[in-house]
Amino acid sequence: MKEFFKKPIFPIITASVSLVLAIGIMVAAGVSFVKxxxxxxPIEGPNVTxxxxxxxxxxxxxxxxxxxxxxVLKGEGDGGAMLILGGTHGxxxxxxxxxVTFIETAIIENGTVYVIPxxxxxxxxxxxxxxxxxxxxxxxxxxxxxxxxxxxRATNPIHQWPDPDVYTHHPSGQQLSGSETRNINRAYPGxxxxxxxxxxxxGIAELIRTxxxxxxxDLHEASPEYPVINATVAHQDAMTIASEGCINLLLSxxxxxxxxxxxxxxxxxxxxxxxxxxxxxILMETANASQGRLRGGTSEEQVLGGVDDYYLYSESIGxxxxxxxxxxxxxxxxxxxxxxxxxxxxMAYNNAYPDKIVTYSGVPSYQELFLDADxxxxxxxxxxxxxx
Amino acid sequence: MSIExxxxxxxxxxxxxxxxxxxxxxxxxxVLASVAGALIGGxxxxxxxxxxxxxxxxxxxxxxxxxxxxxxxxxxSGTLDAICATIVERFHKVPxxxxxxxxxxxxxxxxxxxxxxxxxxxxxxxxAPVLMMMGVPILETAVILSLGGMLGMIAxxxxxxxxxxxxxxxxxxxGFTLPLILLTFPLAFAFxxxxxxxxxxxxxxxxxxxxxxxxxxxxxxxxxxxPLILVVVLMVLNTAxxxxxxxxxxxxxxxxxxxxxxxxxxxxILKVSKNAIQSVLPVMGILMGVGMFIQVMTxxxxxxxxxxxxxxxxxxxxxxALSTSIPLFGxxxxxxxxxxxxxxxxxxxxxxxxxxxxxxLSLIASLGDMMPPxxxxxxxxxxxxxxxxxxQIMKKCLLPCLxxxxxxxxxxxxxxxxxxxxxxx
Numbered sequence: 001m002k003e004f005f006k007k008p009i010f011p012i013i014t015a016s017v018s019l020v021l022a023i024g025i026m027v028a029a030g031v032s033f034v035k036x037x038x039x040x041x042p043i044e045g046p047n048v049t050x051x052x053x054x055x056x057x058x059x060x061x062x063x064x065x066x067x068x069x070x071x072v073l074k075g076e077g078d079g080g081a082m083l084i085l086g087g088t089h090g091x092x093x094x095x096x097x098x099x100v101t102f103i104e105t106a107i108i109e110n111g112t113v114y115v116i117p118x119x120x121x122x123x124x125x126x127x128x129x130x131x132x133x134x135x136x137x138x139x140x141x142x143x144x145x146x147x148x149x150x151x152x153r154a155t156n157p158i159h160q161w162p163d164p165d166v167y168t169h170h171p172s173g174q175q176l177s178g179s180e181t182r183n184i185n186r187a188y189p190g191x192x193x194x195x196x197x198x199x200x201x202x203g204i205a206e207l208i209r210t211x212x213x214x215x216x217x218d219l220h221e222a223s224p225e226y227p228v229i230n231a232t233v234a235h236q237d238a239m240t241i242a243s244e245g246c247i248n249l250l251l252s253x254x255x256x257x258x259x260x261x262x263x264x265x266x267x268x269x270x271x272x273x274x275x276x277x278x279x280x281x282i283l284m285e286t287a288n289a290s291q292g293r294l295r296g297g298t299s300e301e302q303v304l305g306g307v308d309d310y311y312l313y314s315e316s317i318g319x320x321x322x323x324x325x326x327x328x329x330x331x332x333x334x335x336x337x338x339x340x341x342x343x344x345x346x347m348a349y350n351n352a353y354p355d356k357i358v359t360y361s362g363v364p365s366y367q368e369l370f371l372d373a374d375x376x377x378x379x380x381x382x383x384x385x386x387x388x
Numbered sequence: 389m390s391i392e393x394x395x396x397x398x399x400x401x402x403x404x405x406x407x408x409x410x411x412x413x414x415x416x417x418x419v420l421a422s423v424a425g426a427l428i429g430g431x432x433x434x435x436x437x438x439x440x441x442x443x444x445x446x447x448x449x450x451x452x453x454x455x456x457x458x459x460x461x462x463x464x465s466g467t468l469d470a471i472c473a474t475i476v477e478r479f480h481k482v483p484x485x486x487x488x489x490x491x492x493x494x495x496x497x498x499x500x501x502x503x504x505x506x507x508x509x510x511x512x513x514x515x516a517p518v519l520m521m522m523g524v525p526i527l528e529t530a531v532i533l534s535l536g537g538m539l540g541m542i543a544x545x546x547x548x549x550x551x552x553x554x555x556x557x558x559x560x561x562x563g564f565t566l567p568l569i570l571l572t573f574p575l576a577f578a579f580x581x582x583x584x585x586x587x588x589x590x591x592x593x594x595x596x597x598x599x600x601x602x603x604x605x606x607x608x609x610x611x612x613x614x615p616l617i618l619v620v621v622l623m624v625l626n627t628a629x630x631x632x633x634x635x636x637x638x639x640x641x642x643x644x645x646x647x648x649x650x651x652x653x654x655x656x657i658l659k660v661s662k663n664a665i666q667s668v669l670p671v672m673g674i675l676m677g678v679g680m681f682i683q684v685m686t687x688x689x690x691x692x693x694x695x696x697x698x699x700x701x702x703x704x705x706x707x708x709a710l711s712t713s714i715p716l717f718g719x720x721x722x723x724x725x726x727x728x729x730x731x732x733x734x735x736x737x738x739x740x741x742x743x744x745x746x747x748x749l750s751l752i753a754s755l756g757d758m759m760p761p762x763x764x765x766x767x768x769x770x771x772x773x774x775x776x777x778x779x780q781i782m783k784k785c786l787l788p789c790l791x792x793x794x795x796x797x798x799x800x801x802x803x804x805x806x807x808x809x810x811x812x813x
Binding site: 025026028029032033127129130131132135162163164165166168173174175176177178179180225226227228264265266293294295296297298308310313314317319 | 392429430431435436437438439440441442443444447500501502503545546548551552554555556557558559560561562626627630633634636637638679682683684685686687688689691692693695696699700724727728729731732735736738
């Protein structure tokens, strides 16, 4: 046997077998990665009047990987314009699932609502290396089983690469680690001749400027150990509206913190869209168990049910900024917070700007999505009941 | 015993079995450990996750490959001989100053790129012959290179572990300059003087001068230095003029390697490139394996187990936990350690000045570059000076690494006291 290993043919055989194995693995993984490029879209709801592309506001994005659908929901009555940004970060599912739910259920009475379910659609086409995330999760909806993508925090590197060592934000000059160059929530207000991520941010800002969007919501999730959680962050110009909305949320039993956007931290929607457009910029965060560094093993139950025993334990050692118990934080609670938040802040906006009101109905409330649900329906089933 | 703990034990066991009993390459052992961990963790053989994990290190691998080609090019073309002769001739009369200058030069690429690999393979490879020519033994030279690389990646302006932690807790990367200077430069100067001065002082200049290769410099003149000047210019270009896009370290090294083909002695670039890549293949394999290892740790919940175990300790023990866990986790990646453990530790020290805490944690994270199996700073320093094994370098670095660790912990302990003196926005 030893003689065989010494023969000159042995290295050739091992090299050939290794090569074939490598090609096999490459093809299998490659097919799986390419499938992720196909991002499932919302089903048009009762009041979707038009589906445009972001490139209609900034044509530099046309037919490129950053061009993303914008669902226009126009009411019969006059009013102002509102923008909902879901999917700023592809690994924060309640952000884009709330936007999808709004598109599939809302009936607009006054004004126009623009909803972008996947703000950085490129981030939905891949996963973050090292994070061991799911590629997909499924929900049972009115039309049967639907598949949704679980994406990444940042633009796909096949669309924007390489990262610089240091990312310098335009126009503030603030420096961040190089990988943040693909994070759209560090790229605002964006620029026409910038990176793909900056161009998408510029497109969003152009939409706001062109359509005279009065109020903008950016829907996020955060890891439970992150200090800004179950919170709203608002630009200083939006603080009056945000304060009124926040009080109403608290009165309806939703524990919501309110913070003013820091003036020295740049690139985020609540800072730059407030500074560079006339919109009232508001960002909301919920608690996502599948996002943090303290989390346990990856599972669909973790993504949708928010179930994670490591977070339960982390609560007991005082590491979390959000209460955690055996009920965990299911997707219904997280989407319910976002959708109720949009409602209350919009009502406050309407009070402040009666000539630019936006009114709507049909969108499930926090009560309907979460509080009224049977416990066994939490973790996807209850949310699926509202989706088409 | 939780399934995560069992998975972790199986992963470690498989890795050690592969390395020491089966004598497999480290990279292959890490692949096997990842597969075993995924199987025990109930994830089957997750081909997609294993491949995805590898992608975490694509950029690092490109930097390593191209930096090594650059190093070989400047060796073959004679640039190293020329610069070595010039430095020794000019500065041999002021050895302490020269050693400090050499240390700053070694640190410089790390300061600009945030990579210890870039520092050791570029400036380190240039300064190693100078140090050895002046009488610093090969082992001490390699240690100076390793420490210079590690401290260079932490010194301002570019400190990637700190930036990663800032991103994790959403604080701007500003106000870090003075804390980082105080954390790195005093140590760097002390280390180089302690390790090198006694040897340099004994230098017999006449003997050394005879060994210097001044022929290349005479033959090719100023143009022999062009690859070096160009690499410095391209590295600082984006920092000095942010409007010019950052072309990335791999491209910088490739451009300068290309230029190096025409500025000195003639050589076969294909052969040199092939040899360069061959010499770093094991390291690139390790990084691929490390990527899979981290991915499976996260996928199976082992990462959560490690992080929560560290954070669950009482506050006094937390200092011990960070002093051990951050460098140990750095054995898979210093940057990974900054992200996975650094961020939760910053959050656990929110009562202290976060800029000083982040700066100090980044210094401690840099120790990961001396931890096997990756031990990037040690491995590349050994390659640069021509040592077959980096174990001796590791032994010699033990005390300096402990000093780095203690220095970092002191800064965290005294963060609020130091804040008014060293943090300016």
